[in-house]
Amino acid sequence: MDILESIGSGLASIRSHKLRSGLTLFGIVMGVAAVVAMTSFVGGIAERIWADFDKLGLDNVLFVGNMQPVNPEGYAYLKASKGLSFEDTEILRAEVDEILAITPVVADYRVVRAGSEARRAEIFAATPDGFFLLKFELGQGRFLSDMDVDNNARVAVLGEIVKEDLFGDANAVGEDILIGDEHFRVVGVLRQKDFSDMFGESGQEENHQRVYIPITAGMYYISGTRRIAYFAVRLKSDADLATGYDKIHNTLLREHRQIEDFQIENVAEEILRARQQVQEIVNVWNGILSTIATVSLLVGGIGLLSVLIISVNERLREIGIRKAVGAEDRAIFQQFLIESVTISIFGGLVGVGLGVGLTKLMTFGAQQMGQDIVIPVSGGGILLGLSFAIGVGILFGLYPAIKASKLDPIEAISRYA
Amino acid sequence: MLIRTENVTKIYELGAVEVRALRGVTFGIEEGEYVAIMGPSGSGKSTLMHILGCLDTPSTGRYFLNGTEVSELHGRALARVRNQEIGFVFQNFNLMPRVDLVANVALPLVYHGGINRADRRKQAVSALDSVGLGHRLKHRPNELSGGERQRASIARALVTEPSILLADEPTGNLDQKTGREIMALLDELSAAGKTVILVTHDSNVAAHARRTVEIEDGAIAREGRA
Known part of the structure; x- marks a missing residue:
């Protein structure tokens, strides 16, 4: 079984069960969208604040006055x-x-x-x-x-x-x-x-x-x-x-x-402390967003897991045939794992699309409220979201793939499914 | 000797009960032979077929195929033997419903290793040609008649050029006329030098073989030659 065929098989499984796949992917889509949108939002706001600090131009500046x-x-x-x-x-x-x-x-x-x-x-x-x-x-x-x-x-x-x-x-x-x-x-x-x-x-x-x-x-x-x-x-x-x-x-x-007879006004120190405070707030937000993303991706992963188990059970005969004509356990394992990752990447890509849309919506909303602000879509967020999706695909695809690969071909082939 | 079994047994443990499906089967098949393994249902002939086809391993005893003691093999090695030495023809065809005939027939080559996609398709097309399905390449199994499906399954069994063609009730799901056509195809393959093993309870089917081995109650009851 080559990789392309496994990918094709994964996509075919999405196509042939649109509703089921849609429900399965919902969690992954939302999780990835949350990662992209939140990372963009937090990153965009932080970047703007950093830019304001830079414009102020008082980093590393001290004033020495007369007492x-x-x-x-x-x-x-x-x-x-x-x-x-x-x-x-x-x-x-x-x-x-x-x-x-x-x-x-x-x-x-x-x-x-x-x-x-x-x-x-x-x-x-x-x-x-x-x-x-x-x-x-x-x-x-x-x-x-x-x-x-x-x-x-x-x-x-x-x-x-x-x-x-x-x-x-x-x-x-x-x-x-x-x-x-x-x-x-x-x-x-x-x-x-x-x-x-x-x-x-x-x-x-x-x-x-x-x-x-x-x-x-x-x-x-x-x-x-x-x-x-x-x-x-x-x-x-x-x-x-x-x-x-x-x-x-x-x-x-x-x-x-x-x-x-002099006093030093440590503006640099104040700016530094202000920057650190902003960074702490950004860190808290990143923590919140990681938690949201992790929870929704886990939920999505469990959905994926259940659908993959159903899929294995539906395809017992196919697995049996493949084994009868010489598929090793490893080939079956690989096929189902790649299918799982394909489905999760598909969900991830939809999630990225949704996340980008949400980010643009936030910019639009802010501008409607009279804020002259543009929240840039975070490339890092997209990367992070997709890696999360792939991770979920691997993690939750493991069990169904192992289950499929361990099936007894005689038993599997005698089923009508 | 292409196939040799020595006192092969198979014991299933169903809870506390031991089921002796095979009670010591010793026999051999020469290369190019046309053999029918017969027996009523529950006789153990299916179990014997699974062992001969390397889908299962004996509980005790030894099984040599083409010089290799396959009763000692497991997992990957057994999968490789299935892929390269054995071509299965099933009663219910066991074609994959979602893909066309070329992909179905090319499937064993996928697991053969080292054959690229184009060559796999080429070999599959030529196998389909040889069973008279050259005009049905792009069809899916559910678009074909039963006879055509069984021809496709024979093409799949032949595509890796295995040592043995192992046909389990090959006419069981077909009407009489189509069944005769399929048997004629198997006769042709035998005449061309293929080793063909039929597993059947139908004496009309068994009559095509030149030797019959009858299994009863997990052991060989009779052997006969046509």
Whole structure:
């Protein structure tokens, strides 16, 4: 008996007993459909959340700010140290391997003018690292350069909203603006990224309400001191967060004569914890879905088992004939097992079709409810569902196949069936 | 000697009761012989046929087929002997209802091993031709007359070119005229040199053979030559 014939025999058995096969396969179909749809759903939602985290762009980011005094003793204590300085960033960059990028930041609000248009905006002074660090994308012109920093250059990159307010649709690059009373030349405009749904536009919209200038120009024209408001730091993606945190903390303590006049806001840690919480929820859902799938596939398997036993009993004479003309037990076993797997794969394929349909329906339903979301069909889910179906076919086909292969040919052939 | 049995017995245990279906059968069949094994129902002739056809094994005694002691074989080895040495013709034809004649006749070749599908079909078609069913290849058994079904079953028995053709009441389900045609076909095969063993209670059928072995109560009662 070759494999093709056994497969054909399995398909013929489905064709000739449509209702019975349909009822048998119901469990397997539902089980596989559940696996495909649930895997797609959980995977799709999780993927969307991960994408929102990525858009937020705050993985591995720390902010180091100046400590604010809360009482006179604290004020005296803090007076003993100089606070955050431009030089601190140079030392941290040189000494802490975990740091991918670091920028000192000075920021304050000023009125910005271009021609007859004016608006208030946050002036954000940083180094070129800052753009990279905060994952900004460039719309037009260029980012700030190291040379701009070295030269105290009066150049600016505009957030897109500021650019629209001041220039409308007109070109801004190369144009002159006034920040307070100082003339700056626009060299670039940011490009607005699509915002994350989960975190809203808050964190990112403000990036586009700002005017970016070199840190040196910021210290000179905006703050008027060498004191730095805060540092933004991005650690390398493979760096250990705790180690990076400790090294930054210890290096700053040493530079500040053991006076803790700074505080580190560990955004990375918070993001990491949030991601872990999401992952835990995803794991719980995956557990629930595995349970549902396992139960319905077991139910389907028992249906398959009973139909296969009926099928063996109906075909006693066929089995007897096959044995009489020389079929070994093994050949009969193989024939019935392949039939079982064929039927279960057939059910699995129908289940995949149904699961894909359900997934599309979920997308459709979500969009009807005004959610702009697309749940992608999970390839892994399809694979998992089909493997489950094959596993059920083998597991529940074993007993009927063994029963068929052990039949006594004389007894089997004397039946009229 | 193609077939030799030495004191073959078969004992069935039905609960506490022992049924002695065969009580020591010793006989032989030469290659090319045309033999009828006769006996009323319950005589043990069916049991003897099952043992000769390697569907069953003796409880005691020895059975040599074509030089091999098959009474010592089991499972796979016995299946191979059935496949290669024996062609069964059954009273009720025992064709598979869901497939056409070519597939039915090719079935033994499926288990023969090493013959590809195209060659199996070719050999099956030629076997069907040889029994006069070349025009019925694509028909299913239920589309044929009884005589045609029995011819198909003979074609299936011949397709592996076995040493023995073992026919169990080959005319039992046929009318007289068709029965005569089937017997004529078996006569032809015998005349062509095939070893043919008929198992029957019908003396008209047995009359075609050149030797008869009569079984009664699990033992050989008489032997005779035509």
